[in-house]
Amino acid sequence: MSESKTASPVPERRSGALLQWLERRKAWLFAAIVLIILPHVPGLDGNFGRSLLSQMGIAAVFALSYNLLLGQTGLLSFGHAVYFGLGGYAGIHLMRAINAGLPIPMPLVPLAGAATGLAFGMLFGALTTRRAGVVFALISLGVGELVFAAMRILQGFSGGEEGITANRGMGPHPFGLTFGPQLQVYYVIVFWSAMAAALMAAFLRTPAGRMCNAVRDNPERAAFIGYDPVRIRFVVFCVAAMFAGLAGGLHALNYEIVAAEAVGAGRSGTVLLMAYIGGVHSFFGAVLGAVTITWLQVSLSDYTTAWQLYLGLFFIAVVLFAPGGLSGLLLMHRPILGTRAFLHVVKSYAIAALPALAAAAGAIMLLEINYRRATQPDTGARMRLFWMDVDTSSVWPWLSAIALLAGGAFLFNRCRRLVANAWQQASDEARTVGGMQREPRP
Amino acid sequence: MKDARASRGCVLQLRDLHKRFGATPIIRGVSLDIDQGERHAIIGPNGAGKSTLFNLVSGLFAPSAGSIRLDGEPIEGFSPFEIYRRGLARSFQVTNIFPRLSVFENIRCSVLWSLGYRYSFKRDVAKLSDANARTGEVLEQIGMSARRDVRAGVLTYAEQRALEIGITIAGNARVILLDEPTAGMSRAEAARAVSLIRTISVGRTLVMVEHDMGVVFDLADRISVLVYGEIIATDAPTRIRENPAVRAAYLGTGPGNL
Numbered sequence: 001m002s003e004s005k006t007a008s009p010v011p012e013r014r015s016g017a018l019l020q021w022l023e024r025r026k027a028w029l030f031a032a033i034v035l036i037i038l039p040h041v042p043g044l045d046g047n048f049g050r051s052l053l054s055q056m057g058i059a060a061v062f063a064l065s066y067n068l069l070l071g072q073t074g075l076l077s078f079g080h081a082v083y084f085g086l087g088g089y090a091g092i093h094l095m096r097a098i099n100a101g102l103p104i105p106m107p108l109v110p111l112a113g114a115a116t117g118l119a120f121g122m123l124f125g126a127l128t129t130r131r132a133g134v135v136f137a138l139i140s141l142g143v144g145e146l147v148f149a150a151m152r153i154l155q156g157f158s159g160g161e162e163g164i165t166a167n168r169g170m171g172p173h174p175f176g177l178t179f180g181p182q183l184q185v186y187y188v189i190v191f192w193s194a195m196a197a198a199l200m201a202a203f204l205r206t207p208a209g210r211m212c213n214a215v216r217d218n219p220e221r222a223a224f225i226g227y228d229p230v231r232i233r234f235v236v237f238c239v240a241a242m243f244a245g246l247a248g249g250l251h252a253l254n255y256e257i258v259a260a261e262a263v264g265a266g267r268s269g270t271v272l273l274m275a276y277i278g279g280v281h282s283f284f285g286a287v288l289g290a291v292t293i294t295w296l297q298v299s300l301s302d303y304t305t306a307w308q309l310y311l312g313l314f315f316i317a318v319v320l321f322a323p324g325g326l327s328g329l330l331l332m333h334r335p336i337l338g339t340r341a342f343l344h345v346v347k348s349y350a351i352a353a354l355p356a357l358a359a360a361a362g363a364i365m366l367l368e369i370n371y372r373r374a375t376q377p378d379t380g381a382r383m384r385l386f387w388m389d390v391d392t393s394s395v396w397p398w399l400s401a402i403a404l405l406a407g408g409a410f411l412f413n414r415c416r417r418l419v420a421n422a423w424q425q426a427s428d429e430a431r432t433v434g435g436m437q438r439e440p441r442p
Numbered sequence: 443m444k445d446a447r448a449s450r451g452c453v454l455q456l457r458d459l460h461k462r463f464g465a466t467p468i469i470r471g472v473s474l475d476i477d478q479g480e481r482h483a484i485i486g487p488n489g490a491g492k493s494t495l496f497n498l499v500s501g502l503f504a505p506s507a508g509s510i511r512l513d514g515e516p517i518e519g520f521s522p523f524e525i526y527r528r529g530l531a532r533s534f535q536v537t538n539i540f541p542r543l544s545v546f547e548n549i550r551c552s553v554l555w556s557l558g559y560r561y562s563f564k565r566d567v568a569k570l571s572d573a574n575a576r577t578g579e580v581l582e583q584i585g586m587s588a589r590r591d592v593r594a595g596v597l598t599y600a601e602q603r604a605l606e607i608g609i610t611i612a613g614n615a616r617v618i619l620l621d622e623p624t625a626g627m628s629r630a631e632a633a634r635a636v637s638l639i640r641t642i643s644v645g646r647t648l649v650m651v652e653h654d655m656g657v658v659f660d661l662a663d664r665i666s667v668l669v670y671g672e673i674i675a676t677d678a679p680t681r682i683r684e685n686p687a688v689r690a691a692y693l694g695t696g697p698g699n700l
Binding site for chain 2: 213218221224228
């Protein structure tokens, strides 16, 4: 019964130490290699692709920092952009100083963002972390509005809604790097993002980081094992604000402009969306959410002016049907991954996907037609929909859209049993296989 | 007997303790000395204020009046974590664990402060060999080693009660308050809990609130009877059984219960 693993590691031989070190950091090394290669992959090797990747990196740091609050400590903030934006302003002002002759290389700019985020995190955190729950959420909203208003008033510092600009190419050029090309900026962003992600993961493994989870689960009991929940919340709040500030500094470096919206409620809402859609229960859910939402923001807006509507629908769908977020959906499959029935599950997904796509197509047609008629009634009845010319004054587009939606929904509903059966089979198999593996017990 | 207690010294001292909620007095002048190393049970009818008394001593509530001394130092009105750091830990009547953490994590979080790690964010918990070893020890003691990786929220009720005690004792507090440790347990489960409590109370001072008289008379060195916020008797179990005031207070439920 007492098969308790003790944490003392197997004694390492010196020659094997490096290999072991590599073995333990396999996932990180793999990620690093992927990140280095990505901007050279066809399709992403243009300016657009590299800029998209840069944006994703910044969003990932921001979302990870947000998840320290929401997922790890249970603090719902509506004002996390405050630290992002103020970090961004610190970054852009440092860049202007460098433009004016300050001999600091541009890649160090994000550190000014981090320091500023930390400073304001300590300032506002001392106020806001005294209480958790609704009170914390409301105060964070208030602080967010306050700082946004301040940024609009302090035109000299913030440039208001137009923002202030700087030039990342003007400054010291170490090793001949100008930081003008997007590729160089991408690598600077990847460096800081990977650093930030590793540090945040490490933070969660420290005593203070573990106690964040304990305070999230049960602040009252945390106090009865020696910890002050307010102090824990304050510590994590400062750490989260610091990394949000770093993300803001990266933002300044990437866009060479920071405006008042950087501290605004819109950005605070977006990071909440990213963290939640990615899944708050796992560390890398935030990265997944940041990547997905950034990609949707950039690519959807190319296809439709109603993209925010789809983003909202997507968010609602995740909240209702997948509260664990995208990472939750993925991790759900871990127990059945090795089973033979897993193939059946995949097959059932593929079958269910067909009617789901049909229903989605129908829904999109209806939305697009109505959106167009509501927002641009003067452009006439003809419009392009899915590479087709459609006359919205005739009955056919409407009928086919409704048919697709209704038929797809009906068939999808029937497919759900197929999926459920495949799942049942797979989890039964996983249980028996798992049972056999666990057999050698006295 | 009295002299023997005096020589061991008094760990926890309550003097004329009062607690009112609004106009309603719940604790009405409790004075009590808990001796070093004794197992002390507090019994009394429902609504007598037993849990409130624990909440005052452990810092969940501040008393309206009166004093509480731990090792001679006043602690009344201190916050729970300050009292814990001075060596007093408690369990709860309603299970109060960290539901989304594993059993192992529940215990490890509970040993961190006592081992001096405080709010450190420089060390990796996986490498804190003393914390992990102590966690293993506690898991063994409460019989949960085989369940170490299970999420605490999905444990059975009896397992959660055992974990509750594990969290309480993990930090090696010198004074332990247990609030109805066997509440809601079957006979067999309660028997296991009693033997667990007996083991963990070795070398510690134990104060417990308990309804099960079998458990109380089995474990306690001394018993205090709390009725309507006042202690009407404190004595050895045999003498409590014969005490006329106690019998009168328990008349409603029948003296057979004692």
